[in-house]
Amino acid sequence: MTGAEASLPAPPRIDRRRAPETAAKILDAAESLFSLRGFYGVSLRDIAGAAKVQVALTHYHFGSKEALFRAVVDRRADEHVRCLAEALDQALTVQGSRTERRKAIIRAFILPIVERTMRGGPGWKHYIRLMAQIANAPQQEDYTVPFGQHFDDLVQSYIAALKDLHPDMEEGKVYWCFFFYQAMITHILAESGMLDRQSGGRFHSSDLDAMVEQMVDFVSGGFLGLGAGPD
Amino acid sequence: MTGAEASLPAPPRIDRRRAPETAAKILDAAESLFSLRGFYGVSLRDIAGAAKVQVALTHYHFGSKEALFRAVVDRRADEHVRCLAEALDQALTVQGSRTERRKAIIRAFILPIVERTMRGGPGWKHYIRLMAQIANAPQQEDYTVPFGQHFDDLVQSYIAALKDLHPDMEEGKVYWCFFFYQAMITHILAESGMLDRQSGGRFHSSDLDAMVEQMVDFVSGGFLGLGAGPD
DNA sequence: GTCTATAATGGGATAGAC
DNA sequence: GTCTATCCCATTATAGAC
Numbered sequence: 001m002t003g004a005e006a007s008l009p010a011p012p013r014i015d016r017r018r019a020p021e022t023a024a025k026i027l028d029a030a031e032s033l034f035s036l037r038g039f040y041g042v043s044l045r046d047i048a049g050a051a052k053v054q055v056a057l058t059h060y061h062f063g064s065k066e067a068l069f070r071a072v073v074d075r076r077a078d079e080h081v082r083c084l085a086e087a088l089d090q091a092l093t094v095q096g097s098r099t100e101r102r103k104a105i106i107r108a109f110i111l112p113i114v115e116r117t118m119r120g121g122p123g124w125k126h127y128i129r130l131m132a133q134i135a136n137a138p139q140q141e142d143y144t145v146p147f148g149q150h151f152d153d154l155v156q157s158y159i160a161a162l163k164d165l166h167p168d169m170e171e172g173k174v175y176w177c178f179f180f181y182q183a184m185i186t187h188i189l190a191e192s193g194m195l196d197r198q199s200g201g202r203f204h205s206s207d208l209d210a211m212v213e214q215m216v217d218f219v220s221g222g223f224l225g226l227g228a229g230p231d
Numbered sequence: 232m233t234g235a236e237a238s239l240p241a242p243p244r245i246d247r248r249r250a251p252e253t254a255a256k257i258l259d260a261a262e263s264l265f266s267l268r269g270f271y272g273v274s275l276r277d278i279a280g281a282a283k284v285q286v287a288l289t290h291y292h293f294g295s296k297e298a299l300f301r302a303v304v305d306r307r308a309d310e311h312v313r314c315l316a317e318a319l320d321q322a323l324t325v326q327g328s329r330t331e332r333r334k335a336i337i338r339a340f341i342l343p344i345v346e347r348t349m350r351g352g353p354g355w356k357h358y359i360r361l362m363a364q365i366a367n368a369p370q371q372e373d374y375t376v377p378f379g380q381h382f383d384d385l386v387q388s389y390i391a392a393l394k395d396l397h398p399d400m401e402e403g404k405v406y407w408c409f410f411f412y413q414a415m416i417t418h419i420l421a422e423s424g425m426l427d428r429q430s431g432g433r434f435h436s437s438d439l440d441a442m443v444e445q446m447v448d449f450v451s452g453g454f455l456g457l458g459a460g461p462d
Numbered sequence: 463g464t465c466t467a468t469a470a471t472g473g474g475a476t477a478g479a480c
Numbered sequence: 481g482t483c484t485a486t487c488c489c490a491t492t493a494t495a496g497a498c
Contacts, residue, residue, distance in 0.1 A: 053465095056467085058492095175430045203406055214457060217457050
């Protein structure tokens, strides 16, 4: 494959540093593979192979497998969190009935994620799937730590907004509602294909646009089921 | 426990096979470890170490790592599925308003699982967590196959019951509701600790008894949000 | 600073002892 | 039929070439 490397006149240091993008290629490959098979299901060889670089370059650029995993999360985390925070801010300006305002907050949590999954390019799609997988990991595996740091305080502001909107609800029930909502999102974004199988192919969990409004209505109804008062 | 087997006059092939329980010990250890770290996150050495048997015995008794994983699932799958089927049958005998009947079906899906998790002993707890982890695995990883086989047709009967109860709902919306419900359950049973962190320890996702009724009310409300008609 | 060659360990699986 | 000693390869990590 590397045939004809016979005559090499004098290429001094012509393309020294031909790897400004090596680290990015490794990150892209790691993001994609980790999101599909999890931290343990992917080896550095798999990642290096997909990125078409030497195995040990993963080590050179990131230090260890766990550090690489963290780097994958960190690359997009700031934008991810900031974007959700902005969506919440905007939702809080919505006027209307309590149901309308509740749905606005609910939608503000799922829509930025779905938007990035569907229209942010493959990298974002993989990143979101990876987030879902981290959130699903039982207990506090070492590698899941970065996710909690970036995310949990943002969730607090969503819950606070929903508490303000429902002073009549028991505080605990607001927590349960949002917890159930997050659980739905987490599972769905992991793209397990469950709906696809069980509906015999008639509906697809990857039809995220169609899903968002169903989900908003379902969760809003769930709040009513747990005691949210009338408009 | 089986102490005092001293005087055995003529034990021809008496304790040949002193390992009737070796396989069970391996299964128990595998069940526990797989449920915590997934298929890839556990090595046969880990399992053998936890079971206090030689590494290669896992191979002797089960043939391969993947076959062992299947064996773990298969051991309890029949009882698991049968128990859910019975719960559905019983729920369908409930009389009352449509909301009451809907909640009965919803409860019949989560309650048998929670019962086994909480009061079926550690083995069941680990098994349920393992089921959740399989359901969360993206796409069709090889090792996830057994789960789908055992489970999907059972889900069909739940969906059919809910369709019967809601002839006024669009068929697709019933699918979405049940899909959302399953997603919630799946994530929660994986025990991610998300609620525990985000509520500052005030509520625990491991308080399953407290959770069941919240969940039933939430999901029932979700059906209303997606167009289920009045009682 | 960037990459290649190589080490040291842990992985699943097997051949043969009892 | 049950278990032990061993194999070969994949894995992460490092030491040193450019």
